[in-house]
Amino acid sequence: MFWLIAGAMFAAIEALGLIVSGDSSITAAETNAVVAVNGFHAPVLDAIALTIDVVFGPRFAVLVTVLAVVVAGLIGRSWWTALRIAILIAIPWAAADIIKVIIQRPRPDMTLLAHPLLVEPTSFSYPSGHTAFATALGMSAVVTLAGWRYRAAAVVVATVVALTTAWSRMYLGAHYPSDMLGSLLLVPVWSLCLGMITRNSRLLQPRPREEEVAARDRVAHSGMTTEDS
Known part of the structure; x- marks a missing residue:
């Protein structure tokens, strides 16, 4: 399902994307929106947008993913937690990139910007890869965190990170609004679906340590009962 x-x-x-x-x-109309967002220029906004461009770009995003996987594995003390984080980040992000290759939408014309800050990217525009990665990163925390108190905080942080990334891509003139919309719609659904699949899969999910201990205790108790009889 x-x-x-x-x-x-x-x-x-x-x-x-085809539409x-x-x-x-x-x-x-979307070009006008990009030009308008870029027009609200300030040094601090430049710094935020350019930092996101680097950190959530393809090269650094891989390092961020590895760091997230390692931290998740250490905190959860489980290779399965680390693997789930890797799945929840990589697969939705890859799905967005596959659509990008299929649609092959050109980037916005950066010569129209009042404050160009980037060299025009050579990859395709729809959907936004930066936004897809940022959303997948946040959703991986939302899906894997146990306890509604922490999950609510994770939802807030993930939403802020995703929307800030989406804004930054328009601010830099790298994407149209619908490019971000595509990622913001696609990734959460894929993350939630993958979260349910990996949680429910008996083939993938290892047995909890408590169940293993209980199983060994039952075997030991059964052996003792047999010897007594």
Whole structure:
């Protein structure tokens, strides 16, 4: 069931990409929005947007993922927790990149920006890879954190990080609004579906340590009972 939901969302985001990339009037309106966001220029905003561009870019994102996996494994004291984090980050992020290759939407024209800060990226535009990664990173914490008190805080932090990243991509003129929308819709659904799949899968999920200890105790007790009889 969860695979069907994820597949349906993938198809829907792909269809959205075909619509926005194929309609010149939508592209023109979105270009105006990008130019307007870039027009609100300030040094502190430059610093935030450029930092996000580097940290959540393809090269550093891999390092951030490795760090998140290691930290999760150490905190949870479980290789399974680390593996779940890796799955929840990598697969939704990869799904966004696959759609990017399929749609092949050109980037916004950066010559129209009042304050250009980047060399125009050579990759395709839809959906936003930075936004997809930031959202997947936040969702991995939301899905794996136990306890509603911590999960609520994780939701707030994940939302702020995702929306700030989405804003930064428009501020830098690297993406259209619909590029971020595609990632913001696709990744949470995929993350939740993968969270349920990895939580429910008996083939993938190892037995909890408590169950292993209980099983050994039952075997030992059974052996003692047999010898007594």
